[in-house]
Amino acid sequence: MALAAPELSRRARRVTPAGLARFLARRLGTGLVLVVGITLVAFVITHLVPGNPAAATLGQTAMSDPTIVKAWDHQYGLDKPVVEQYLIYLGKLAEGNLGISEHDNNPVLSDLGQHIPATLELALFAIVVSTAIGVSLGLLAAVRRGRTADGVIRIASLAGVSMPTFWVALVLFIVFFSKLGWFPSGGRLDPGVTPPATITGMYTVDAILHGQWSLFVQALQHLVLPGVTLGIFTIGTMVRFTRASVLEVVNNDYVRAARAKGLPEWTVVRRHVLRPALLAITTVAGLAFANLLSGTVLVENIYGWPGIGEYAYQSAINLDLPAIMGVSMFVALVYIVINLLVDLAYSLLDPRIELR
Amino acid sequence: MNRRFFSVLAASTSGVALLFGAAGGLPASAASHPAASGGRTLVIDNSFSLVTADPGHMFENTGELVDNAMYDTLVTFDGNNFKKVVPLLATSWQVLDGGRKYVFHLDPKAKFSDGTPVTSADVVWSEQRLVNLKGNPSVLLGGETITAEGPETVVFTSAQPNPALPYILPNPSTGVLEKSVVTKHGGTDAADASTKDTAENWLNNHSAGSGPYVMSSFNVSSQVVLTANPNYWGPKPAWSQVVVRNVNAPEQGLDVERGTYEVGVDMSPSQTKSLSGVQVVGGASPNVFFLFTNDNPKVSKVTSNKDFQKAVRYAINYKGLLQLAGAGAVQSPGVIPTAYNGSLPASADSSYNLRLAKSWLAKSGLKHPAVTLSYPESFQSNGIDFGDLAARVQQDLQQAGITATLAPASLTVALQTYRAGTEQIGLWYWGPDFPEAADYLNFAPGALVGLRAGWTAKMDPGLVALAGRAASVVNPAARQAIFQTFQRDLNAQGPFVTLVQGAQVVVGTKNLHNLTPNGLWEVDLRNLY
Numbered sequence: 001m002a003l004a005a006p007e008l009s010r011r012a013r014r015v016t017p018a019g020l021a022r023f024l025a026r027r028l029g030t031g032l033v034l035v036v037g038i039t040l041v042a043f044v045i046t047h048l049v050p051g052n053p054a055a056a057t058l059g060q061t062a063m064s065d066p067t068i069v070k071a072w073d074h075q076y077g078l079d080k081p082v083v084e085q086y087l088i089y090l091g092k093l094a095e096g097n098l099g100i101s102e103h104d105n106n107p108v109l110s111d112l113g114q115h116i117p118a119t120l121e122l123a124l125f126a127i128v129v130s131t132a133i134g135v136s137l138g139l140l141a142a143v144r145r146g147r148t149a150d151g152v153i154r155i156a157s158l159a160g161v162s163m164p165t166f167w168v169a170l171v172l173f174i175v176f177f178s179k180l181g182w183f184p185s186g187g188r189l190d191p192g193v194t195p196p197a198t199i200t201g202m203y204t205v206d207a208i209l210h211g212q213w214s215l216f217v218q219a220l221q222h223l224v225l226p227g228v229t230l231g232i233f234t235i236g237t238m239v240r241f242t243r244a245s246v247l248e249v250v251n252n253d254y255v256r257a258a259r260a261k262g263l264p265e266w267t268v269v270r271r272h273v274l275r276p277a278l279l280a281i282t283t284v285a286g287l288a289f290a291n292l293l294s295g296t297v298l299v300e301n302i303y304g305w306p307g308i309g310e311y312a313y314q315s316a317i318n319l320d321l322p323a324i325m326g327v328s329m330f331v332a333l334v335y336i337v338i339n340l341l342v343d344l345a346y347s348l349l350d351p352r353i354e355l356r
Numbered sequence: 357m358n359r360r361f362f363s364v365l366a367a368s369t370s371g372v373a374l375l376f377g378a379a380g381g382l383p384a385s386a387a388s389h390p391a392a393s394g395g396r397t398l399v400i401d402n403s404f405s406l407v408t409a410d411p412g413h414m415f416e417n418t419g420e421l422v423d424n425a426m427y428d429t430l431v432t433f434d435g436n437n438f439k440k441v442v443p444l445l446a447t448s449w450q451v452l453d454g455g456r457k458y459v460f461h462l463d464p465k466a467k468f469s470d471g472t473p474v475t476s477a478d479v480v481w482s483e484q485r486l487v488n489l490k491g492n493p494s495v496l497l498g499g500e501t502i503t504a505e506g507p508e509t510v511v512f513t514s515a516q517p518n519p520a521l522p523y524i525l526p527n528p529s530t531g532v533l534e535k536s537v538v539t540k541h542g543g544t545d546a547a548d549a550s551t552k553d554t555a556e557n558w559l560n561n562h563s564a565g566s567g568p569y570v571m572s573s574f575n576v577s578s579q580v581v582l583t584a585n586p587n588y589w590g591p592k593p594a595w596s597q598v599v600v601r602n603v604n605a606p607e608q609g610l611d612v613e614r615g616t617y618e619v620g621v622d623m624s625p626s627q628t629k630s631l632s633g634v635q636v637v638g639g640a641s642p643n644v645f646f647l648f649t650n651d652n653p654k655v656s657k658v659t660s661n662k663d664f665q666k667a668v669r670y671a672i673n674y675k676g677l678l679q680l681a682g683a684g685a686v687q688s689p690g691v692i693p694t695a696y697n698g699s700l701p702a703s704a705d706s707s708y709n710l711r712l713a714k715s716w717l718a719k720s721g722l723k724h725p726a727v728t729l730s731y732p733e734s735f736q737s738n739g740i741d742f743g744d745l746a747a748r749v750q751q752d753l754q755q756a757g758i759t760a761t762l763a764p765a766s767l768t769v770a771l772q773t774y775r776a777g778t779e780q781i782g783l784w785y786w787g788p789d790f791p792e793a794a795d796y797l798n799f800a801p802g803a804l805v806g807l808r809a810g811w812t813a814k815m816d817p818g819l820v821a822l823a824g825r826a827a828s829v830v831n832p833a834a835r836q837a838i839f840q841t842f843q844r845d846l847n848a849q850g851p852f853v854t855l856v857q858g859a860q861v862v863v864g865t866k867n868l869h870n871l872t873p874n875g876l877w878e879v880d881l882r883n884l885y
Contacts, residue, residue, distance in 0.1 A: 049768075055775065056768045057407075059415050061495045061789050063775065064804045071490040071550045104407050104576045105556060115577065170606075178610040185611050191399045191599040192581050194573070304603050306577035314577070319768050 027343075031336040035329055039093065042328035043086050046321050053078065053102055056319040076102050076322075089325070098329075099322030103314065108326040111311060116330065117201025118188060119300070119307030123292035124202075125223045126230035131285055133231075134238025141239065142246035143269065153239060160236025169229040169302040176225060183225050186304030189218055226303040230296060234288045241284040245277035278349050286342035294331045395584075395596025401603035401611050401620040402878065406576050410559040411531040412485050415492035417878060420528045421621075422580050422600060424877040427531025427565035430460050430479065430510070431522055435880060436639065436872050438791040439697050441522040445474060445532060445566070446510075455517030455830040462508040468534040468566045469585045476504035481535040481545045488549035493529035496790060517828040519835060523792035528877065534564040568593040568882055578602055594885035605739075609634070612863050619864040619871065621878045624739020625682030634863050635871060638684035641738045641860035642693040642875040645785045647672075647749065647853040649727075652810025656780040658727050659851075660810065663720035664758075668781075669706055669853050670713035671756035672749065677856050680748055681740050684859030690843030691786065691796045693857055695875065697832065698793030698839030706853065713756040726759040730773060731783035733764035738858025745855070746783050777808045785858075791876065793839040797823045799846060809851040819845050 054072050055063055062068045073079040077088060092099060098108035134157075141153040176183045188203055189195060196206035196215055204223065207216035249255060250273050258268045297309035308330060315323035346353045406418035411427050414420070430446040446460035466474040483502045487494050500521070501513045512521060524530070533543070541562075542554030563571035568590060569582035579601040584593040595617075603611060608620030609631045628636045649659040649668055658664055674687045689700035717725070729750060731742040743764060750760045760781060765773065773779050786805065788795050798804040800823035802813025813820045819842070826842050829835040846852060860873040870883045 052768070052772060055771045057492075059492050059495075059789065061798070061804065062415075062492045065495055065498070068490050068492075068494060075550070105413070114575075173607065174610065178613065181614060185614070186603055186607060187578060187601060191579065191601055192397050192597050302604060302607065304578065304601065304607070306575065306602070310577060317767070 024340075027340050031333075031340070034336060035332055036090070038328055038332040039090065039325060040086070042325050043089065043321075046319070046324050047082055049319065053319040053321060056317075057102060076100065089322075098326045101315075101320055101323045103318040103320040103323060108322045111323065112308070112326050112330060113201070115306060115308045115311040118305060119293060119296055119309060121202035121204060122223065122226055122230065122296060122300075122305060122307060123289060125204075125227035126234060126292050127285065127289045129227060130231035130234035130238055130288070134235040135242050135281060137235070138239040138242025139246055139269070139274065141243045142250060143273075145247065150243075154243070157236040157239035160232045161240070162236075163232065165229060165233060166298045166302060168232055169226070169299050172225050172229055173302065184218075184221050186222075186226075186302070188222050188305065189215070190222075193218065226299050226305055229299050229303075230292055234292065237284060237288060238281070242277065242281055245280040246273055249273055249276045275349070279346060282342055282345050282349065286338045286345075290335050290338045293334045396594075396617060397597040397599060398595040398881075398884070399611075399615060399618040400598065400600045400879065400881075401608040401618065401622075402600055403605050403608075403622045404576070404602040406580070406602075408556060408560060408576075409563070409571065409574050409580070410556040411482070411529050411533065411565075412489045412493070412553070413491045413556055414529055418580075418600065420877040421879065421881070422582070423528035423531055423565075424567070425569040425582055425598065425881040426563045426567045426571060427528055427533070428466065428474070428567050429528065429530050429532065430462075430525045432526045433791075433876070435870075435883060436695070436874055438523070438642075438695050438875065441526065444526075445479070449522070451519075451830060453513075455519045455521075455828065456514055458512040458518075458521055459505070460510045460512070462510065463589075464508060465589050466566055467587060467589050468537075469563065469570045469587050470534070470537070471587050472534060472536070474532060474534075474566050475507045476510045477507070478535045479510045479532050480504045481539075482533045483530060484545035485533075485538075485543060485549055485553065486529060488545060488547055489553055490550040493527070496524050496527055496529060517830060519828070519830045520790065520792040520794035524790040526876070527790055531565055531567070533559075534566075537564040569595075569598060572597070595881075598881060609863055612865060615865050617865055617868060619862060619868065619879055619884075621862050621873070623861050623863055624736075625684055625859045625861055626739065628861055628863055631863060633866065635866050635868070636861060636863050637871050637873060638859050638861040639873055640684060640686045640694055640857045641873075642695060642791065642857065643737050643785045643787045644688045644691055644693055644857055645737075645740065645745065645783070645855040646688075646691065647855060648779075648782050648784075648805075648809035649851045649853070650777070650780050650782070650810040651812075651815060651851045652777065655778055655810050656727060658722055658725045659780045661720045661722060663716050664722055664725060665851055667713045667716035667720060667756060667758065668753065669847075670709045670716060671752050671758065672706070672853060672855065673708045673752050674706060674855065675708065676752070677745065677748055680744060681738070681856045682859050684861060685738070685740075685856050688854040688857045690840075690847060691799045691852065691854055692793050692839060692843060693788070693791075693875075696788075696791050696793060698796075698836055698843075700840055700843050704844065704847070706847065708752075710755060717757055724757065724759065726761065727780045728763040729753075729760040729781045729783060730763045730765065730770060730779040732767040732770040735767050737785055737787070738860055740856075740858045742783060749783065749855075774808055777810050779808075782808070788875075793835065794827055796839075797827055797842075799850070799852060800842075801850070805852075806850075811851050816849055819849060 054069050058072060077085055101108050101111055137153045141150045144150045177185050184190060195203055196210050196212050199206045199209050203219035204216055207219055255272050258272045296307055297313050300307045300309040312327040315327055402418050404418050405416040407416050408414050409422055411423050414423055428445045431441045432444040434442045445462055445466050447463045449458055449460045451458055462476060468474060480502050483497055487497050499514050503511050505511055538555050541558035544553045560574050568585055568588045570585045572581040572583045574580050579599055582598040584596050605622040605627060608623055609627060612618045612620045612634050613631060649665045650656050651660050653660040678685050678687060686694055687705045689702060689704040692699040729746055731746045733743060735742050746762055750762055753760045774782055774784060800806050801811045801816040801820055822842055826838045829838050862871060862873045862879055864871040869885050874880050
């Protein structure tokens with residue numbers, strides 16, 4: 001799913017609260033329709049897969065016992081016609097019930113609530129680190145265009161986007177955990193350490209909120225290797241987009257005029273170069289964040305990170321239909337919400353852009 | 357470009373640098389680790405196969421590891437010796453009425469983790485609940501009626517003799533729960549338990565057993581934490597805390613190399629080769645890999661040809677498959693694993709003989725036979741990838757003049773065709789439901805796996821009768837003999853070609869004692885110290 005281009009109007013116009021409300025209502029309405037559509041697509045696809053959920057869960061001998069298979073199908077409503085199953089699902093969805101996982105027998109909502117914060121924490125760490133480094137290096141490469149720094153940064157960013165994530169994950173794991181011992185192994189905390197009491201579900205944030213500083217440091221240590229693994233690809237992307245965006249504006253007349261006025265270089269870069277480039281950077285950062293939230297399967301698997309990627313993987317291999325539906329909706333919501341936030345950010349960054 | 361630009365640029369990256377510095381500058385155990393407070397923590401790395409900790413629902417490898425530590429069963433096995441059942445909650449038992457009745461006498465010292473004595477009522481309630489939940493493990497006690505005769509005697513009766521019962525009861529799914537506690541949290545053993553029992557969630561956060569460890573925390577995706585049962589009625593648990601965490605096989609060895617007390621249980625023999633400073637212990641897994649050539653002529657006129665089946669048996673280079681499976685793997689002479697009663701001796705191994713293979717193929721009258729070889733794709737057991745194994749088999753068959761087209765499918769899809777009995781040649785493995793020969797009667801004609809190979813009861817009534825007799829034989833020596841005959845006949849007349857038992861390897865830090873792989877619960881937490 002790609003981020004839709006915002007509806008732009010190049011007239012400088014103040015966003016009124018009523019206009020903003022109309023914009024939000026329209027977008028949320030569209031989002032709602034989209035989510036329902038996603039449920040239908042996911043439902044149809046998961047039912048088209050020529051596998052039997054009972055066979056994926058029940059053992060060989062249990063599968064040969066019709067009473068056990070019947071009880072299992074009944075428990076998850078699989079003994080009803082497919083259309084009725086979907087309608088029941090929609091009815092429950094309207095009540096905020098995503099069903100019960102056929103794999104672990106927990107409410108899917110509860111499973112998502114447990115796994116999403118883990119991925120959110122990882123994705124936030126990765127996007128913050130990669131945006132800070134990526135934008136800085138992209139900016140540096142652009143203003144030093146053609147020089148050594150530019151060449152080095154471009155090669156490094158190319159390497160960043162070219163290296164397979166699973167390979168980076170393994171290399172970092174072997175070097176920084178196995179050989180050097182600088183960072184801990186997988187998981188969100190050391191084995192057996194009790195997590196902080198849940199407020200957000202993000203251990204670093206919860207540890208801070210509870211004033212558990214040693215726990216915060218430990219959670220942060222565990223974030224570093226998977227976070228950097230994810231961040232490396234995003235850094236490469238951010239560098240390339242930032243450099244290209246900055247180069248588009250750096251030779252404009254108004255930039256030259258600013259320099260001719262004698263403004264300090266940093267002021268020129270910040271006010272006249274970086275700000276126009278921010279629109280493209282925001283788009284890329286939004287897309288990258290959405291990708292991070294929905295594309296962490298390999299990294300989570302390698303680092304034993306109990307996030308939504310790992311949950312999606314387990315759901316898929318176990319043909320856990322309610323969980324697959326839940327994950328599909330989560331991914332759809334991620335793109336819808338981030339798309340919306342990016343559009344809102346456009347109007348903040350450029351007052352000429354009208355939300356409608 | 358002025359200095360301020362660079363200072364801001366530096367500031368934006370220095371946050372990241374600080375993050376690395378902060379993380380790298382502190383020891384990994386900066387937070388309060390339980391082991392630091394005087395106790396010892398054992399860490400077990402396992403690629404999770406975990407759904408629940410409730411014994412009544414549990415039927416997965418990681419669940420067995422965890423439940424074996426928390427729940428005592430009536431009887432158990434001593435380490436990896438699956439040929440003899442030893443007492444646990446029951447000090448002794450009698451076999452009556454030709455194997456239709458088993459009387460177990462409970463140890464009066466046995467008590468639950470809250471100090472309450474274990475009674476026959478708890479045992480009966482737990483086993484009836486297991487049956488009536490109609491979950492995965494319910495089949496273990498199918499056909500059994502369980503009653504109490506006094507507070508310390510439990511009686512199992514069945515219409516047909518069930519000599520396998522003592523070997524079924526060590527399964528952690530039959531672990532005994534404290535009735536009063538679980539009932540309070542929604543447990544029931546009533547006939548409608550499959551819809552009325554609501555104790556599973558509670559049992560996923562607490563334990564109600566009499567084993568050496570109790571539940572501290574449980575997460576199906578990341579880790580299970582157990583702590584020592586302070587009231588354990590047996591030998592004092594060796595560990596104050598046991599953490600079972602979800603780690604992929606390739607990373608387990610690296611973890612163990614840097615671990616304090618740590619075990620990895622999922623590595624293949626080849627993955628352990630590069631490890632140093634650790635102990636690697638291996639043995640043959642009870643999982644038996646086998647081929648079947650479908651006996652149903654409607655599925656394939658080629659594979660149902662008996663001479664063709666003999667050609668396939670001689671065409672397989674078993675030693676080559678053993679090399680693929682790695683050190684510790686063994687050739688499986690029959691469907692029953694070598695560690696179980698009733699298994700065939702190694703002398704009964706099928707042998708590779710290309711000349712005979714070609715000769716049988718010529719006798720079959722089939723010219724350049726072509727078949728499909730189905731197997732689950734991207735699926736491994738004991739480090740053996742089905743794709744690799746299938747490729748080897750394909751190569752071996754080609755040498756004998758048989759063209760096998762590989763037909764991989766995802767596990768869930770492949771299971772469908774396997775169970776429907778529509779695969780021409782299938783490559784699968786059988787993991788035991790319980791470690792006793794009776795579990796392998798599923799391979800008889802007209803039985804579960806037999807039918808998957810298109811082998812109906814009508815095709816071999818003699819073997820069906822033999823299987824029926826074998827199921828009821830109680831005397832150990834006679835049982836051993838009849839199951840060996842059953843397997844020899846199966847090899848001679850059946851559509852199955854047993855290939856290998858993979859290697860089961862555990863890797864641990866050098867300071868651990870009694871580290872052995874276990875074919876039931878991965879590693880025996882009760883004896884590891």
